[in-house]
Amino acid sequence: MSTKHSKAAEEFQANKGLAAWHDETLWMVRAKRDKMSKQLPEWEHLRDMACAIKMYSNSHLDQLLTEFEKNAQANGAHVYWAKDATEYCSIVYNILKGHNVKHFIKSKSMLAEECGLNEFLEEKGVEVVESDLGERILQLMHKKPSHIVMPAIHIKKEEIGELFVREMNTEPGNNDQTYLTHAARKNLRHKFIEAEAAMTGANFAVASTGECVVCTNEGNADMGTSQPKLQITAFGMEKIVPDRDSLGVFTRLLARSGTGQPITTYTSHYRKPRPGGELHIIIVDNGRSRILAEQDHIKTLNCLRCGACMNTCPVYRRSGGYSYTYFIPGPIGINLGMLKAPLHYYDNVSACSLCHSCQNVCPAKVDLADQIYRWRQKLDSLGVASSAKKTMSGGMKFLMERPELFNFALKNAPIVNAMPRWMLYNSLNDWGKEHEMPRFAKESFNDMWKKNKVK
């Protein structure tokens, strides 16, 4: 029954210390989120509203995106539409080429990860510098993010210390977080200043004003876009919101849900190009318009990319972001992967205990666990259901349809209790891995009921 996820999770668990730290640290972030949410009596109303606004926006994308385009153009921005990843990467490259850009600084963008922008540009000779500290660390390590908000959550400070000795001339052995962060601050200052263009993603694009809103804690999006005069901002089209009043709802939820802060340090509103500068905005589809037709999965488009579903997920916390085969891990990643290419990413749907915690913390009420359940129902029709599980279900069906056989089996089940350990805990029994099997009761509930023992 092993999936790619369960095998990778086993590797993650091999380092017990790191695995325990990962679990506890993310749970701490979840606890911070709870504390924040409980300070607002209107919290559940906020979540309902965020969901309702997203359902409205995503069912009026044609109107809102053209309204956004009209307003952004009136503000002096150039607006582009990209059908897919290649078109998005090409638009970015052509803008950079047209301005002879050699140094390019970026703030964190999940869309860029989704579309492989950095690889595309580097192949063409453009130096891309990630400016978010976590992303920069991973870029220098040639690694991928393992969490969408805390990308380097799986890396220990000792590794970062060693990396910075090589890359930033820091003192060997000094792995103090403050020291390392400030070394990166100094190092990246030069990168910001020498860049000829800066790029950001967007957390929200406001139709009524044509502005893009970016939320960061580090201030890296603003450091970038306030140095070079050429700014590129790209967003997946479900980032559109109708108006500024809707931002009142989303900005109250985003950081509280994601990191347990009352708001991100910077919530930046980019409406016009800088004086004498240029602002290029790219609206990206890359499969999103197709999701609109999937009624069972349409709420994935509500996602704010806050990461709360990962922080709370008992599977994610214990298996790490790299155990998933899609670039976005955790509950939302399981679903987005299935919508992208089910035959490629179906391994991830097993990475869920259906505890529904993700669904209960999601600020925009994406029905994450319900969707995973629906995907599991479809695995057989996709031809990828696990054969072991199918055999087991077949056996259970046979048993359930024959009450005499079922009762006979039930009566004799306690025999298992007396079996030697090696017969129960072996490679044939996945249920016996990493945990103790429950003991069968001497008397079944059925028997107890008949004897009137159940009050």
Add this chain to the structure above:
Amino acid sequence: MSSREDILQSIRRNTRVRYEKPDYAPLEEEATRYPDLEARFKEIMTQVGGQAVTLKKGDDINQVIKSLYPEARRIASTVDEVTTSDGKKLAITCATFHPDDVETPGELDGTDLAIIDGRIGVGENGAVWIQQDVEQRAIYFISEALVILLDRRNLVSNMHEAYKRIDTGEYGYGVFISGPSKTADIEQALVMGAHGARSVTVILV
């Protein structure tokens, strides 16, 4: 056919149910309000890693700034004069330059302190709305420390109220800043001063 048309057509073809736009008003009315906004704002500023101080009657504002940042040598200000809530005009004289005096924004690197104008302060989260009012907006981020001057009558409780009162002005840019720049990207240890200001003080006037 252009990608724009392709995408719009794909959206129209795949959109099934059109949901109505919700009414925000009941939520906005229900939203948490703080009876003592000034006290709440000061408390939350501490929580987000900054501080807020109230300028008392008769205080010399330049003296207050100097005592907060005694080491600052290179001081930029976007504000010439601030009007207190009781109508008094106070000149900002402790600055050593104006951010638009430089040729390129890179030259602002090494600014010890920037004194800037806050338009709206938010009680629920310590965010202060900065509407760009100089050409080099880099000054809001590149300085080692920020002093934000804010009229205490411009405090609101929550983001719903704040969004009704903000504007991006002629430069078409504005930002909510809530405390100093921060990161927890190395083992979740909170560090102030990732890229932007390491220290933020709001002076309520």
